Amino acid sequence: MMLRTLLVLALIPAVLTAQDLTAVRAGRLIDVERGEVRTSQVILVRGDCIEAVQAATAAIPKGAAVIDLSAYTVMPGLIDLHAHLIGDIASADPSAPLTKSGAQDAMTGVKHARATLLAGFTTVRDIGTYRAYVDVALRDAINEGTVLGPRMQVAGAYVTVAGGAGEVTGLAPDVLPPPEMRRGVANSADEVRMRVREILHGGADFIKILATGAVFTMGTTPGAPEYTEAEIRAAVEEAANYGTYVAAHAHGAEGIKRAVRAGVRSIEHGSLADDEALTLMKKHGTWFVADIYNGDYTDSVGHREGWPEEILRKNTETTEAQRVAFRKAVAMGVRIGYGTDSGIYPHGLNAAQLPYMVKYGMTPMQALQSATIDAARAMGWEDRVGSIAPGKFADLIAVKGDALTDLNRLMQMDFVMKGGVMVWRDGSATR
Numbered sequence: 099m100m101l102r103t104l105l106v107l108a109l110i111p112a113v114l115t116a117q118d119l120t121a122v123r124a125g126r127l128i129d130v131e132r133g134e135v136r137t138s139q140v141i142l143v144r145g146d147c148i149e150a151v152q153a154a155t156a157a158i159p160k161g162a163a164v165i166d167l168s169a170y171t172v173m174p175g176l177i178d179l180h181a182h183l184i185g186d187i188a189s190a191d192p193s194a195p196l197t198k199s200g201a202q203d204a205m206t207g208v209k210h211a212r213a214t215l216l217a218g219f220t221t222v223r224d225i226g227t228y229r230a231y232v233d234v235a236l237r238d239a240i241n242e243g244t245v246l247g248p249r250m251q252v253a254g255a256y257v258t259v260a261g262g263a264g265e266v267t268g269l270a271p272d273v274l275p276p277p278e279m280r281r282g283v284a285n286s287a288d289e290v291r292m293r294v295r296e297i298l299h300g301g302a303d304f305i306k307i308l309a310t311g312a313v314f315t316m317g318t319t320p321g322a323p324e325y326t327e328a329e330i331r332a333a334v335e336e337a338a339n340y341g342t343y344v345a346a347h348a349h350g351a352e353g354i355k356r357a358v359r360a361g362v363r364s365i366e367h368g369s370l371a372d373d374e375a376l377t378l379m380k381k382h383g384t385w386f387v388a389d390i391y392n393g394d395y396t397d398s399v400g401h402r403e404g405w406p407e408e409i410l411r412k413n414t415e416t417t418e419a420q421r422v423a424f425r426k427a428v429a430m431g432v433r434i435g436y437g438t439d440s441g442i443y444p445h446g447l448n449a450a451q452l453p454y455m456v457k458y459g460m461t462p463m464q465a466l467q468s469a470t471i472d473a474a475r476a477m478g479w480e481d482r483v484g485s486i487a488p489g490k491f492a493d494l495i496a497v498k499g500d501a502l503t504d505l506n507r508l509m510q511m512d513f514v515m516k517g518g519v520m521v522w523r524d525g526s527a528t529r
């Protein structure tokens with residue numbers, strides 16, 4: 099509702115071309131690079147990029163369209179480093195992915211992409227799909243303007259051992275998922291290299307490797323390593339040949355240490371990290387992407403809907419432990435990037451983790467930095483997103499009042515702009 103109101107009040111109803119200038123008045127502007135809030139600013143947007151940020155007292159160039167967000171806090175678009183936009187991955191039935199076609203998975207992805215963008219998340223790192231390369235298609239459709247959604251980096255397929263954390267499991271032992279769901283299965287260092295090459299040739303931006311068992315994969319144990327350090331290193335080396343990096347799913351301390359020593363860019367989950375693992379991450383500059391919100395969601399919905407006992411038990415074993423590790427990591431100065439595992443809980447609630455990060459040791463500004471400039475650094479995209487700075491994409495969001503006093507406010511976005519285009523809840527977009 100607020101979005102439409104804003105549209106009527108603020109948007110100059112002229113047809114604007116890419117070269118036209120828009121001036122966004124910001125009552126409060128969050129400068130995540132400096133970690134400070136500036137009042138009464140104007141952001142000049144030309145085409146899809148930010149041209150300048152100036153004081154509200156400076157003259158606005160003639161002919162510029164003006165969007166008045168004087169009563170709002172304006173921030174850079176948020177970034178979720180751990181999202182699964184393709185298909186429906188959280189359910190009572192671990193074999194559910196087998197009941198959907200690739201086309202259905204893609205259409206579901208379209209819906210999830212829109213919900214994510216409307217929630218103020220203008221960039222996501224999509225951290226894996228069972229059916230290979232549907233994420234590549236979604237990313238490309240968004241970039242072409244066919245589908246409304248966030249900017250995406252995609253993993254293409256899971257690099258996993260056979261029957262491991264990245265497989266569809268819970269099936270009878272003589273039933274195999276289709277080949278499209280097993281593109282990343284690799285059982286030796288040589289096979290890892292082969293799969294990494296195939297996945298990157300298939301259009302992926304980075305590699306997701308499953309270094310330990312998982313909460314949601316039946317028959318696997320979160321604490322148990324599933325790859326050797328040499329096998330993970332093979333993925334890191336091969337990805338580096340293509341100019342990219344590896345993100346490692348790792349719950350158990352041993353699996354985390356192997357992945358960090360092997361040179362992965364980020365540890366996903368990290369639930370059972372011990373002090374040695376955190377120290378190692380700090381030393382190597384490894385990003386910690388800890389999804390500390392969704393355990394509560396899984397626990398409540400899972401019990402209500404009768405999810406398998408194994409999943410609920412593993413969720414309990416990792417949820418509080420992960421929050422303890424997170425608090426230590428914050429205190430130690432480990433690099434932390436914002437990732438929520440959206441898909442495990444409904445898409446569009448991605449901001450729900452921000453208050454959790456404050457509860458477990460961050461300042462509100464640190465939490466916002468983790469979801470903007472730091473997340474951009476973790477993706478290697480700090481040259482284009484993550485802050486409100488000249489030359490970067492005009493990805494802006496706003497909420498009424500002073501957002502930093504209560505990050506729960508970010509659950510209700512009042513304004514979303516991606517690349518200079520304003521997006522509305524009815525699925526339309528306006529420049």
Ligand SMILES: [Zn+2]
Pocket residue numbers: 180182225439
């Ligand atoms: Zn995940």
